Amino acid sequence: MASDGFRPLDEKSLVEYLKATPSLAAKLGSQFDKLEIKEVGDGNLNFVYIVIGSSGSLVVKQALPYIRCIGESWPMTKERAYFEATTLQEHGRLCPAHVPEVYHFDREMCLIGMRYIEPPHIILRKGLIAGIEYPLLAEHISEYLARTLFYTSLLYLTTTDHKSAVAKYCGNVELCRLTEQVVFSDPYKVSEYNRWTTPYLDADAEAVREDNILKLEVAQLKSKFCERAQALIHGDLHTGSVMVTPDSTQVIDPEFAFYGPMGFDIGAFIGNLILAYFAQDGHADKGTDRKLYKEWILKTISDTWNLFYRKFTALWDKNKDGPGEAYLPAIYNNPELQLLVQQKYMEDLFHDSLGFGAAKMIRRIVGVAHVEDFESINEASKRADCESKALNFAKTLLKERKKFHNISEVVHAMEHLDK
Amino acid sequence: MASDGFRPLDEKSLVEYLKATPSLAAKLGSQFDKLEIKEVGDGNLNFVYIVIGSSGSLVVKQALPYIRCIGESWPMTKERAYFEATTLQEHGRLCPAHVPEVYHFDREMCLIGMRYIEPPHIILRKGLIAGIEYPLLAEHISEYLARTLFYTSLLYLTTTDHKSAVAKYCGNVELCRLTEQVVFSDPYKVSEYNRWTTPYLDADAEAVREDNILKLEVAQLKSKFCERAQALIHGDLHTGSVMVTPDSTQVIDPEFAFYGPMGFDIGAFIGNLILAYFAQDGHADKGTDRKLYKEWILKTISDTWNLFYRKFTALWDKNKDGPGEAYLPAIYNNPELQLLVQQKYMEDLFHDSLGFGAAKMIRRIVGVAHVEDFESINEASKRADCESKALNFAKTLLKERKKFHNISEVVHAMEHLDK
Ligand SMILES: Nc1ncnc2c1ncn2[C@@H]1O[C@H](COP(=O)(O)OP(=O)(O)O)[C@@H](O)[C@H]1O
Ligand SMILES: Nc1ncnc2c1ncn2[C@@H]1O[C@H](COP(=O)(O)OP(=O)(O)O)[C@@H](O)[C@H]1O
Ligand SMILES: [Mg+2]
Ligand SMILES: [Mg+2]
Ligand SMILES: [Mg+2]
Ligand SMILES: [Mg+2]
Numbered sequence A, B: 001m002a003s004d005g006f007r008p009l010d011e012k013s014l015v016e017y018l019k020a021t022p023s024l025a026a027k028l029g030s031q032f033d034k035l036e037i038k039e040v041g042d043g044n045l046n047f048v049y050i051v052i053g054s055s056g057s058l059v060v061k062q063a064l065p066y067i068r069c070i071g072e073s074w075p076m077t078k079e080r081a082y083f084e085a086t087t088l089q090e091h092g093r094l095c096p097a098h099v100p101e102v103y104h105f106d107r108e109m110c111l112i113g114m115r116y117i118e119p120p121h122i123i124l125r126k127g128l129i130a131g132i133e134y135p136l137l138a139e140h141i142s143e144y145l146a147r148t149l150f151y152t153s154l155l156y157l158t159t160t161d162h163k164s165a166v167a168k169y170c171g172n173v174e175l176c177r178l179t180e181q182v183v184f185s186d187p188y189k190v191s192e193y194n195r196w197t198t199p200y201l202d203a204d205a206e207a208v209r210e211d212n213i214l215k216l217e218v219a220q221l222k223s224k225f226c227e228r229a230q231a232l233i234h235g236d237l238h239t240g241s242v243m244v245t246p247d248s249t250q251v252i253d254p255e256f257a258f259y260g261p262m263g264f265d266i267g268a269f270i271g272n273l274i275l276a277y278f279a280q281d282g283h284a285d286k287g288t289d290r291k292l293y294k295e296w297i298l299k300t301i302s303d304t305w306n307l308f309y310r311k312f313t314a315l316w317d318k319n320k321d322g323p324g325e326a327y328l329p330a331i332y333n334n335p336e337l338q339l340l341v342q343q344k345y346m347e348d349l350f351h352d353s354l355g356f357g358a359a360k361m362i363r364r365i366v367g368v369a370h371v372e373d374f375e376s377i378n379e380a381s382k383r384a385d386c387e388s389k390a391l392n393f394a395k396t397l398l399k400e401r402k403k404f405h406n407i408s409e410v411v412h413a414m415e416h417l418d419k
């Protein structure tokens, strides 16, 4: 392993690394013996160290050649750190307000040094479990989605720049394959990794594996995921990849990034909000029925899509004479036609987002990796009730996504199922 | 230019090149002073030499850094020869019966040595103009399409192999851009390169530029062309890229190859047969009304799609436990579901093929590059009548492609319009 210049760090060797790396040392001040270092990797894949020095702080993230939460028995290329670093840089350039700055990247060591997103920031998923409202969340995430997706699509890029970026991110194939497996395949077959709240959901899990129409639809989404290089997507934009305060929203962890369908990011975020919604009844005990909070989640779902729609089409209008070659101004030269093509584009994107969002929900209930929203509901029967509603909603969404015309119809369907 | 090892050859320097290249020299025999050499490049882009020696023959094709039929004022990467050579090799491996063997490839010289497809082979387009029936054409082309498209798609390849091939062919971006321009853009706007049979088609050409629904639909096809890496497609599969005898069908000239939508190849071929059909009335004079020949073209269109359907799904069935990761056997494990997913896949592919075919027809009537099928009709008003029917049919096909359920409905619509 040393042969390729890679060493897994621990808290001690990390100090030596920091000392020897000027761009990181400069952030921390000179007293290296007084550094405060804490490994906080609560994620599934990597090691994350918070480093606090006398005059500043940073985070160091290192990828090891396997999946952390499973161990060396599930190998995974550490090259993912390269795609995470370049995506943080690219998305950070396009949307600096919502992406942590990269201070340093070491490709051999698969190591990223980046801004420490300080407390009171917490992981959004934890905030949603705690019932905390984030009034700017939809505004911020829609901004992040609109800017990162628009500017890396053919609406803005030339074919030449687009194809060269597509080629580069084809290199992140191992992470794409992992998504293919855990999102689009395992939940629909018997797999040693699958789990669910047993015995309550045994029949539901089996029903997923026996549902021909569901499998037909998920195959089409999988094809789109594998074949359609629409924009540089984050690739893992669930509520555990977002850190928040009431004023600030920061997107981390784009190691699954590649040129894929935009709806996969939008759907991941909205799908995880829907999971949070259906989990609320499981958190409703002590003093609050979470009724108002559920309304806030619904509003945030609506606002996220509607603001995204507005911002994305505004970027399109603003850049319609820009470098993008998809809709040449000499052809799409009248306002009526411009409106028509945008409506069609956004309608397709909406249906993609619902489909991918639903697929991401299903896999969190009957697949390998579950979400704390449900896992933190101790009483199994209560958890199963929540999960079962979410699963049923996801199945409907996946199969009937093209019958929904706007996000408020989706929200109404959620309320209806929740009655 | 010499700096990168590239020299444009002429008939004289070609002889020296052949002498110095064992893999080519070996095909020809030793009497180099008696070689018969003829430049026959009737195509638009490159130089093609037929070389006949004392004990064998071959063809040499060289790409120059511009588009031959326009000249040095329209530069075009000569790297296209690399993508043509690798595609000939890859498609040749998958379907040796219908692709000429590559004897030699010289990347610096952008030069391919390949099998001479000997007389009585002629270019299919010329045969269609002459009214010659090719009873095996549909059988052969459907075989070529089914094998090359199936085996380079995710129905057969692993994600890993697919993404690595996609990345490589992203390098053929200049040729993709040329297609984007001449097929999906120029016909829908005022462009110096466009031409049509004037004054007869002036209003028709303008109507294409003013048709909002047509432009909406063509934008979606263009996105699919740019974004969807479905299989290694030929990229230029018109009837001028096929050489035929009644017994043999050979596909040449895949310099536009890349990972794109399968429907672009199927559509190119069928669309050019439809052009041939509507051109027949212009060739009907001397002694024959071409009525029976038109019926043969219609039958060939039907047979091409129907045989393709049968062969492609047969390959799918045969390889359903193979390396392909799109439809895992553990999920798509019952015959009913297998049928369902195939029907959906083929339905989408059918509509893609009709859309791309229609776009290729339109561009041949109001865009830069026309087809001999129409160009050889001397009388302008008669030519315009033929072109106008073809154009109207193409517009309907493009806009209403999803209303067609099978190829016989397409054929009936052609007959109906032709009355
Ligand atoms: N820049 C950062 N600032 C503060 N905390 C961070 C930062 N990056 C990661 N973390 C913490 O580390 C955890 C794991 O990081 P993440 O990038 O999601 O790793 P993984 O790829 O293993 O999921 C996050 O949930 C968060 O708590
Ligand atoms: N292998 C071959 N055997 C015989 N003739 C060939 C062969 N390759 C090309 N030709 C002839 O040369 C012409 C131009 O070749 P083509 O590959 O289509 O070039 P371009 O890329 O310029 O269109 C063809 O129409 C055909 O007549
Ligand atoms: Mg994470
Ligand atoms: Mg991660
Ligand atoms: Mg040609
Ligand atoms: Mg062509």
Ligand SMILES: [Mg+2]
Residues within 6 Å of the ligand: B043, B044, B045, B046, B236, B253, B255
């Ligand atoms: Mg050519």
